Amino acid sequence: MSTAAAALLPSPGPARQSPAGGQHATLTADRAAALLAGCASARRASELHAAAVRAGVDRDKAVDFRLQRAYAASGRLDLAVALLRRAPDPTAVFYTSAIHAHSSRGLHLPALALLSDMLSRGLLPTAHTLSASLPACNGLAFGRALHGYAVKLALSGDSYVATALLGMYARAGDAAAARALFDEMQPEPHVVSVTAMLTCYTKMGALDDARSLFDGLPRKDFICWNAMIDGYTQHGRPNEALRLFRRMLRSDVEPDEVSVVLALSAVAQLGMTESGRWLHSFVKNSPRVRLNARVGTALIDMYYKCGSLEDAVAVFNGLNDGKDIVVWNAMINGYAMHGHSRKAIEMFSQLRAQGLWPTDITFIGVLNACSHSGLVDEGRKLFKSMEQEYGIEPKIEHYGCMVDLLGRAGLIEEAFDLVQSMKKVKPDAVMWVSLLAACRLHKNMALGQRIADYLVANGLANSGMYVLLSNIYAAVGNWREVGRVRSMMKASGIQKEPGCSAIEVGRRVSEFVAGDTSHPRTDEIYAKLEEVMSVVVREHGHVPQTELVLHDLDEAAKEKALAVHSEKLAVAFGLISTPPGETIKIVKNLRACADCHAVMKLVSKITGRRIVFRDRNRFHHFVDGACSCGDYW
Known part of the structure; x- marks a missing residue:
């Protein structure tokens, strides 16, 4: 037995109640396998493992397989793999289970490594093996290789494999290959395949193609509805998303938790409070949707983005003990966005006191809070604590928050030095725009022009940067340079985004320019x-x-x-x-x-x-x- 697995076994001692149900009951292989079925607790799995070892049935193939699945289900993938490695004659089923356990948790490289190990043993993959492995393919190269292997083994026509291939091409953004594969499934593609094709179109922004496919479906389950609503939401078409959600309500398909979360996201984009309240009421009265952490987070996000911070706080307080770190992150972001910076920082201390561990999203929230109120010292301290105390490596978003914080406070040179010191991540357009905006705000035109010249010379300038550069020149009355920049914008086909203000009155939104x-x-x-x-x-x-x-x-x-x-x-x-x-x-x-x-x-x-x-x-x-x-x- 592996060291890791052995460490979980209870030491021998006096007779006690065995996991099998009797103090001295003999544990058979069939009984052990039955007890392990559905076991998802690492502690329970280790107890049953110990009992199987004592009874001498741990090497039984069925018991060994169920033990691997039990450890994987409880999150102890290391023990599941340790058992797989020590199995004298593992079958394709053993490997498939391990591959699926890793792939479904986003552990793509370990999943593909297990597949490689399986093939090196001369074991042929089954349809289930391939359908479990394909979601781990993040690029087209390995995905196409598996597609070819599926064709060679005459498994590409299997509905599970075909759907997994479709999903792989969809994730890689190869709509042509996905559509060709989808057309081969006609005239009756599996509903999961249809959803994968919808997801492919929506991911690439081909919403009209997605809608055409969606409208042509004779039967639509809630997953298809959700895929289409998600497409509209993700690509900035929240009105269409809400119209489709209302149409879903009139259909024979009842919205689920995902449907509601997507609709709330659309409402948050629009800032329509009354529509949000209506959705909140729907949740309260729906027999299918519970006000859990996920829905609660979406409600908090919707309310604070619609300007109703009080309602967001009420939802947060009403979740009682169901608040995970994601819920706390949403509330921290809400306070930050509404300028309650001290409250956001106070919540950071509260979540730590409750034993929750902050994530990178938590730090984006508190750093934004510092930026909105000019809390420079607090921001510096929090930024340093990310790696030193919490082992979180700052991402581009965290550097962006710090540049914004320092720039707004007039510490532009320090902000510029921070950008120049970045080694592991490259400054993005948002960061440069933030620096240029700070130069304009604090009238540091010399540094603003230096930055702008660098961006233009390196082909990094986008529409926002050109507009800010134009504004910097205009602010000092240099109309000749303003004209030059605007000519460059025109030649590049760049247009300034027009300002638009919207107001909701009686559930109707009016927009003004x-x-x-x-x-x-x-x-x-x-x-x-x-x-x-x-x-x-x-x-x-x-x-x-x-x-x-x-x-x-x-x-x-x-x-x-x-x-x-x-x-x-x-x-x-x-x-x-x-x-x-x-x-x-x-x-x-x-x-x-x-x-x-x-x-x-x-x-x-x-x-x-x-x-x-x-x-x-x-x-x-x-x-x-x-x-x-x-x-x-």
Whole structure:
């Protein structure tokens, strides 16, 4: 017996109740195999293993096989493999079980190593062996080799193997090979194969092809529905995802936990609180969906992204003892996004006190919290603790948080030094954009130009970088360089993303862009905006921040351009469309405009309204003339 397995065996001692059920009962091979069936506890498996050794039946093939499966099911893959290695004559079934145990847990290289060991012993793989091995193929080279082997063994037509091959091509992004294989399964492909083909299309963004396949299915199970809804959600088409979810409700297929989580993700993208509340109510009344950690996490994520932090906290508190680290991570991110940085850091201490171990996602949350409030010392300390205390190697996201934290705090040179010190990971576009934004914010134009020249020279500049570079030049009045950069953008086919603000009123979302006149109530919107702005300027002395208009215009034209920003139009629409005293919630796709930020503070004071505004980075809560961000964003 292996050292690892032997270590689990209880030492011989006085007679005691045996796992077989009697104090001195003789344990037969059949009885041991029966007891091991369905065993998923490492402790129970080791007790049964000890009893099998004492009874001399541990070398029985059925017992040996069940022991391997029991150890694998309990997570002790090391002991399962140790038993496999010491088996005198392991069969393909033994290896297949071990391969599946590793592959299903994402341990791809060990799974393929076991397959290689099996083949080197001269054992031929079965259809189940290949279908267990193919999910471990992350690249096309090995996957195609297994496909060829399946053809050679006349196993490629097996439904399980064909579906696994389809999944392999789908993961590798080879839609042509996947479709060719799928067409060979006609006229009646297995529903799992259909789902794999749907997943392939949705992963590659071919949503129209996916929808065509989906609509053509005579029978759809909930997995097919979920694959299609997931495709829309993952590719930024949340409206279609929600429409499909509602259609699913009208079908004869009842949504499951995954369906609800995907729908909540779509709602979070849209920022539609009322739709989120409706889904929450659905969960409470659904006989099939339980409010467990997974659904609870999706609800927390949805509520805080829709601006309802109080509801997110209520869901978190209501989960009682069912809170795992993923739930805590969601709540920490919620507090960070809403500017409650100290609370986010406090939660980090609380989860540690409860014996939970932080993950890399936990640190993204707390580092973001530090960034949003300028907690530089806390951020530095947490960043250092990742490796020193928790053994977590910082990823690109963690470096990005630190660059953002230092840049916002005006420590741009330190942020630049951090980027230059990165060895194991390369700086990404988000990090460079963050540095350029910090240069513009703190008017360090020399470093901004240095960074921009480096990015352009190395072909690393993207649309966001070009826009920031243009803005840096415009901020210092260098219109010649502004023109040059914009010409470069035009020549490269790069377009600036237009600002868009959305507001939900009565479950209907209205969207506005700067100077928008497409809304049916445009005249009322502009009349209300003019009324509010006159009070803001006349009674509160607001001076339009025309330096933010980065075009070579006169002051009057700049003021006019500022006055019709999308945020201001959305606020005006909210004022005429909702009852007095009701909170106005707005979502914008870009960073908040500083002038609009100042105006919304004053509007909250003048009207007595609470305004919750979500931009690309965080939430701003405007109440009685002040913002939750403390003007630090």
